[in-house]
Amino acid sequence: xxxRIEGQAPRRTIAIEVEGREVxxxxxxxxxxxxxxxxxxxxxxxxxTGAARAPLCLMxxxxxxxxxxxxxxxxxxxxxxxxxxMRVRLQHGARRLEPAR
Amino acid sequence: MKRDEVPGMxxxxxxxxxxxxxxxxxxxxxxxxxxxxxxxxQPSPGGQIYRNVTGCDPKVSALLGTDYTRGVxxxxxxxxxxxxxxxxxxxxxxxxxLTVTALHAGRAKQWRAxxxxxxTGAMERAxxxxxxxxxxxxxxxxxxxxxxxxxxxxxGRVVVVGAGxxxxxxxxxxxxxxxxxxxxxxxxxASNFLAAARRLPRALRAWSMLAKGLRMMWRLKRAxxxxxxxxxxIELLGKDAVQAVSFRAGGVSxxxxxxxxxxxxxxxxxxxxxxLLRLEHRWDDRQxxxxxxxxxxxxxxxxxxxxxxxxxxxxxxxxxxxSGALAALGAxxxxxxxxxxxxxxxxxxxxxxxxxxxxxxxxxxxxYRPPKALTLPxxxxxxxxxxxxxxxxxxxxxxxxxxxxxxxxxxxxxGMGPCQGRVCGNVVTQLLADELGIPPAEVGAYRIRAPLKxxxxxxxxxxxxxxxxxxxxxVAESEHAE
Numbered sequence: 001x002x003x004r005i006e007g008q009a010p011r012r013t014i015a016i017e018v019e020g021r022e023v024x025x026x027x028x029x030x031x032x033x034x035x036x037x038x039x040x041x042x043x044x045x046x047x048x049t050g051a052a053r054a055p056l057c058l059m060x061x062x063x064x065x066x067x068x069x070x071x072x073x074x075x076x077x078x079x080x081x082x083x084x085x086m087r088v089r090l091q092h093g094a095r096r097l098e099p100a101r
Numbered sequence: 102m103k104r105d106e107v108p109g110m111x112x113x114x115x116x117x118x119x120x121x122x123x124x125x126x127x128x129x130x131x132x133x134x135x136x137x138x139x140x141x142x143q144p145s146p147g148g149q150i151y152r153n154v155t156g157c158d159p160k161v162s163a164l165l166g167t168d169y170t171r172g173v174x175x176x177x178x179x180x181x182x183x184x185x186x187x188x189x190x191x192x193x194x195x196x197x198x199l200t201v202t203a204l205h206a207g208r209a210k211q212w213r214a215x216x217x218x219x220x221t222g223a224m225e226r227a228x229x230x231x232x233x234x235x236x237x238x239x240x241x242x243x244x245x246x247x248x249x250x251x252x253x254x255x256x257g258r259v260v261v262v263g264a265g266x267x268x269x270x271x272x273x274x275x276x277x278x279x280x281x282x283x284x285x286x287x288x289x290x291a292s293n294f295l296a297a298a299r300r301l302p303r304a305l306r307a308w309s310m311l312a313k314g315l316r317m318m319w320r321l322k323r324a325x326x327x328x329x330x331x332x333x334x335i336e337l338l339g340k341d342a343v344q345a346v347s348f349r350a351g352g353v354s355x356x357x358x359x360x361x362x363x364x365x366x367x368x369x370x371x372x373x374x375x376x377l378l379r380l381e382h383r384w385d386d387r388q389x390x391x392x393x394x395x396x397x398x399x400x401x402x403x404x405x406x407x408x409x410x411x412x413x414x415x416x417x418x419x420x421x422x423x424s425g426a427l428a429a430l431g432a433x434x435x436x437x438x439x440x441x442x443x444x445x446x447x448x449x450x451x452x453x454x455x456x457x458x459x460x461x462x463x464x465x466x467x468x469y470r471p472p473k474a475l476t477l478p479x480x481x482x483x484x485x486x487x488x489x490x491x492x493x494x495x496x497x498x499x500x501x502x503x504x505x506x507x508x509x510x511x512x513x514x515x516g517m518g519p520c521q522g523r524v525c526g527n528v529v530t531q532l533l534a535d536e537l538g539i540p541p542a543e544v545g546a547y548r549i550r551a552p553l554k555x556x557x558x559x560x561x562x563x564x565x566x567x568x569x570x571x572x573x574x575x576v577a578e579s580e581h582a583e
Binding site: 001002003004005006007008009011026028029030033034036037041042043046048049051052053054055056057058059060061062063064066072074076078079081 | 142143144149156158159160161164224225234235236237238239240242243244246247248250251252253254255256257278279341342360371486487488489518519520523524554555557
């Protein structure tokens with residue numbers, strides 16, 4: 001779990017949805033850090049053995065922070081900024097190819 | 102040669118990456134009259150070293166110090182230059198004809214210029230230790246990025262494990278941010294000190310950096326942080342998340358409870374794009390990493406393509422700034438847009454700045470050379486995190502006749518998962534070299550193909566409709582050419 005460094009100027013709070021639960025984040029935060037602050041410990045399971053994974057690099061290299069954002073799978077949570085109403089689902093196992101919408 | 106005389110060109114110069122090298126390259130390019138485009142994957146300029154530098158909270162900026170806030174003036178110069186800058190832009194292909202293909206706002210975009218500067222930066226060296234895949238274990242640099250981008254730090258007990266200037270720096274920054282640093286566990290073997298001592302006289306040229314190191318050591322001592330050196334047999338313990346670190350130091354076994362373990366063993370060039378382009382690389386035995394072969398102006402083995410900054414060889418942010426400007430000067434010269442006198446005038450101070458930064462590198466490289474246990478992990482340790490392939494499996498494949506990482510990838514999926522070998526590539530090359538008894542240069546690296554990162558099929562399809570002959574064909578041709 002991560003927490004905010006004290007003494008910072010307040011930033012606008014926005015609500016995102018994580019696994020159906022409403023979570024507060026601060027405007028401008030990378031999604032991965034917002035999830036770490038919300039206490040999400042396990043971001044995804046590996047497709048191979050189902051082992052738990054969480055971010056290693058926070059800079060777009062490791063792909064261990066892959067989550068589903070607004071229905072789109074395999075999004076690097078460290079590379080997207082939180083948006084009001086963003087819907088996040090954690091990934092278990094391999095992704096499937098969805099039919100085109 | 103002016104841009105508008107060349108058909109199919111959208112700019113004089115395209116720069117990829119808005120870290121110190123890329124910002125300096127684009128700014129210099131515009132100053133020299135080149136129509137310049139800078140594209141970057143992040144939402145704001147700075148790269149990783151100056152991540153979010155224009156949006157960082159003042160309290161957090163102060164905590165990170167002037168080595169961070171220096172990025173503000175670079176970003177301001179870039180903004181004032183009038184360079185065309187596109188953020189949130191993921192470059193997923195660069196063809197050998199220098200066509201750049203990117204994903205921006207859900208759509209594929211293409212540009213082309215006669216001169217291209219790739220400033221793709223560094224990444225942290227993998228630290229394959231038993232248990233390093235557990236949640237709660239992350240790179241020390243990742244925590245710095247959480248501080249820079251969100252003003253957030255790990256809660257609970259933090260243990261920093263590794264070898265490199267960043268180990269001390271992150272521990273100090275965490276203390277300043279009010280986090281609990283339970284211990285610093287240094288892994289550099291004692292033999293490193295002897296090797297480093299020989300490099301010390303030259304390193305004294307960069308005395309301010311040495312002084313910075315001493316100040317950090319003093320800060321940790323004063324805070325009475327438990328500090329271990331020459332640690333061996335490191336293991337990260339826990340079931341669903343890390344709970345403790347165990348190791349041996351000074352002949353004694355230790356176990357320290359931890360909620361977060363931060364790993365760091367230096368940084369290495371992120372060579373995904375340079376390998377995609379099949380540029381000439383060489384294996385550097387001191388930095389234990391691939392370097393891109395360039396001349397003094399960043400020119401690589403592919404005409405028109407230059408590289409600058411830590412994406413070519415590790416020299417740090419200040420050196421990256423100088424090398425970015427030098428690459429832009431080289432680009433202007435190649436385009437006939439700067440005369441010899443003006444060039445010489447601008448080059449001299451940049452080369453002097455670069456020389457000072459390079460003076461300390463051999464000392465740091467020797468002092469913080471990662472231990473064998475890390476570059477050649479134990480058999481049961483996972484090397485490829487994505488596909489969960491162990492070091493033992495790689496060794497077994499070498500014994501069965503695999504002579505390179507592309508073969509072990511074929512047989513085991515090692516390096517074939519989402520990260521596409523970014524994390525494990527360097528380790529697999531060294532493991533195979535050791536097992537086969539041949540130099541890493543001979544073992545080679547993963548063959549990288551576009552797209553560099555996953556992109557939506559719809560974006561690719563739209564590209565095919567707009568530009569039927571671009572990219573997909575040029576990638577196929579470069580594959581056939583080999």
